[in-house]
Amino acid sequence: MAAARRMAATGVVGDAACSMSAVGRPDPGLVPPLDRIGIGQSDGYTCLVF
DSSP: OHHHHHHHHHTOSOOTTOSEEEESSOOGGGSOOOSOOEEEEETTEEEEEO
16 A cells, blocks of 8 residues: 555656556456455555565
8 A cells, every 4th residue: 555655646657565556457467366466556556466
């Protein structure tokens, strides 16, 4: 969640803590089929950690 907040605050997609970053929802076809994925969202920015 903190990484998504940082992206929203700066208006830039991408954070070192995220395995995958997006504005809005990421394309499900790009997300690997894993058992555990952490998701953080803030003001339309999404951070996935896997």
